[in-house]
Amino acid sequence: MPTHLKALSLQFYRGIGPDKQSIGPFSEMNLFIGANNSGKSTVLNFIRDRLPFMAGSQKIQPLGPAEEYRGQTTGQLAAAVGIPREEFISTVDQRISPSVQQQIGIAGMIEAIVEMMIFRDFVWVVGDYGSEKKYEKEIEVDEFLKTYSEPQWNTLWNKLTNLHGGGPKNWVTDTLKAMLGAQRVSFPEVAHIPAERDLGEGATGFQIRNDKTLIDELAELQSPDHDRREDRLLFDKITSFVRVVTGKDDVTIEVPHDRKHILVHIDNKVLPLFRLGTGIQEVILIAAFCTIHDDIIVCMEEPEIHLHPVLQRKLISYLKEFTNNQYFIATHSAAFIDTPDASIFRVENDGVQTRITSAIHRGDQKQICDDLGYRASDILQSNAVVWVEGPSDRTYVRHWLNAVAPELTEGIHYTIMFYGGALVRHLGASEIVDEESLKEFIDLRALNQNMAIVLDSDKDGPRAKLKPAVSRLKSELSGGGGLVWITKGREVENYVDANLMHEALKETHPSSYKGTVETGPYDHAFYFERKKPDKKGNTVHKAADKVSVAGYVCGKPANLDILDLKARTRELADMIRKANGL
Incomplete structure (x- = not known):
């Protein structure tokens, strides 16, 4: 399934007021969940009626009365689409290859310029229907000139525009325009399925x-x-x-x-x-x-109407596996929340305006269920629950389970959920145990005895001790149908072959990846050496895109012959089979 639209920012549109909402990253399946009158259809309405850069679109029209924000502070509609950092840099690199950049003395310059343009991991681009692409913010020429010398700006400007002469102000503004102009920003047809x-x-x-x-x-x-x-x-x-x-x-x-x-x-x-x-x-x-209708953007309002939760899950499963569109779905249904690999956004209205936030941690997803009037139905109705820290861990665990037990299907035989919020913070703390956070999580066992949790050991050596919170969870949750899997190495990523891990890091971070650092079982598996130090002078990149890396790794055959991976995966599969009576 494609991801045509990667991110979107909106201001002064329907319920969204002066506090601009930067929404993303989007994936193939995007769910907007909120209470009545929260504004969960706002993004869908904008995509349907006003998404820029669409082939064959007409010039943008003034907002209608229903589209205007009617709060105390009003203003003109401001909208921008987001281009991910790596995608933006890669597109510019196609105009001037990294090897040529090295030869002419501007290696790393494009990456540094883009870093100044980034907000929340995206370069935000504005434009009317079919118009040229423009940088969302006003260009502060002096700030950009501070990053590199005037001769370097002149060289980059010349290579991107084939122009000569000019002055520093032209070099900066024309360079940014050329970088923006190189981006391929266009969207296909949008279909809207109403409630x-x-x-x-x-x-x-x-x-x-x-x-x-x-x-x-x-x-x-x-x-x-x-x-x-x-x-x-x-x-x-x-x-x-x-x-x-x-x-x-x-x-x-x-x-x-x-x-x-x-x-x-x-x-x-x-x-x-x-x-x-x-x-x-x-x-x-x-x-x-x-x-x-293939390879389009589909906006869907409340597909759960008239549908039993089983039919809802069958529909989502079919759309993901057998269709080739990008979906934006506004829903009241908690049944959609655990859709594998979906991006979930919480929509609420605080009395002033609509606010849209990404629900990354399971703690946020629990709050969504509370907002909708649900409690623990998903946990109660699942035959087995596997708790992991985040989306990348979910991808790995599902991949390994598919290798040892292909007959087990996520969403049918087991559900993978995210633990988050305070629990994650205290799992990473050195000596602090937050009793309330741990107790709330341990109490979930009462809802479903068939529960497993996958925890990073965070050990920096074979004799290092476990953190107190991890030890507490191990003692409280082991036995009685439950399973606690503490990684043999430092983190879940240490179960991935080091060569494959760095192949994935290089593929997903082409503009910044230079080479490997330490790759032992107690090292940070996803760290790598940068081509150019960051603003603080660090040569080691520590913030890799774990989700993209996991997607690349799990596109390859599973290698279970690392540490205790095969034994623990089989143990988890046995627990799930037992929970399902298989």
């Missing part, structure tokens, strides 16, 4: 774009022309999803010649789709639309 979906008689009213109804599109896929035979594969894919939803392996669907209904052949009967119930009809129609 109140007009199914109409026989689903003929399920029309999201103006040119044709969904039932017309299905009819064309069912019987494609001679030069479009591959379209039938999409129809077959939709049929497969109908079988998953109904639990019947021999179900088929058909669009008759009059296109009044979608017919379902089931249990030796032929029934109109709506006879299977509104929930099944809606989930099939949403899945069909997202299958037919």
Whole structure:
């Protein structure tokens, strides 16, 4: 699945007021969760109506009354899209290769300039529909000139623009314009699936774009022309999803010649789709639309309406595995929160304006459940719960489990959840044990006895002692169906072969990666030597993108012959099997 839009900032739009909201990073699946009237559809509305840099878009129009922020402090709409640091640098490097930069004496200059443009890991770019790209902030020429000498600025300016002469002010402003102009910022079609979906008689009213109804599109896929035979594969894919939803392996669907209904052949009967119930009809129609329309951005409002939690999970699973779009979903449903690899954003209104924050830690996700009126339903309903610190650990654990127990499926046999907040802070503390934080976490055991937790030992040597909080969790949670996995090495990343780890670091940090540092089992596995010292003079990069690195590593076959990885993964798989009666 693609990630077309990486990040977005908004100010003075609908419920968002003077406090600009910088939202991201986005992934393939993005969930906006909040209470009624919190403004959780704000981002979807903007993407649908006003996303810049779209092919074929018209010039931006003034805001309508419903789009204006009506708080005490008002202003003009300000919006920008974010380009990730590494992507921005890599694009500029294609104009002047790093080897040429080295030869002409400006090695590291592009990276340093971009670092000055960064806010929250993104360069923010503004522009009207189809217009040139502009830097979001006013360019402070004097600040940029302080970073490098005038001859170096002149050299970089000349290489990027092929111009001569000018002066320092031109060199800075033109260089930044050239760097921005090199970026490939464009977005595909946006489709919007509203909360109140007009199914109409026989689903003929399920029309999201103006040119044709969904039932017309299905009819064309069912019987494609001679030069479009591959379209039938999409129809077959939709049929497969109908079988998953109904639990019947021999179900088929058909669009008759009059296109009044979608017919379902089931249990030796032929029934109109709506006879299977509104929930099944809606989930099939949403899945069909997202299958037919490929490589676009889909904004979806409250897909959980009329859907049982099981159908909700089946829909999300299908969209992730069998469609090729980027999704932005506004929802009330706690069932969506544990979608693997989704980006989850908490939306709230503090009485002044809408605020949107990324829910990274499980502690934040618990607060989301509280906001929605849920408590511990996900924990109660899971057969087994595996707690990890963050998204990268989740990726590794799922990868290793797939290697030793491919029959186990996340979301069905087990759920991976994040512990966070105060617990993480105190797990990293030297001698401090926060009794309240630990007790709250240990008490979760009462909700589900089949619970495992994966903890970094944080040991800097084989004889080093565990931190008090880690020892406490080990003694409290071991036994009785529970499992405590404390890493044999320093951290979870030390279970990855050092050569593969640095291959991943080099691939995901091409503009800053120079080489390896210490790679023993008690060293920081994701540290690497920088090409150029940072502003503080540090030559070791300590803030690698763990999620991207984990994604790269887990795209390779699992190597379980490191430390005690194979034994602990098998132990975890056995616990999950037992919890599921397998």
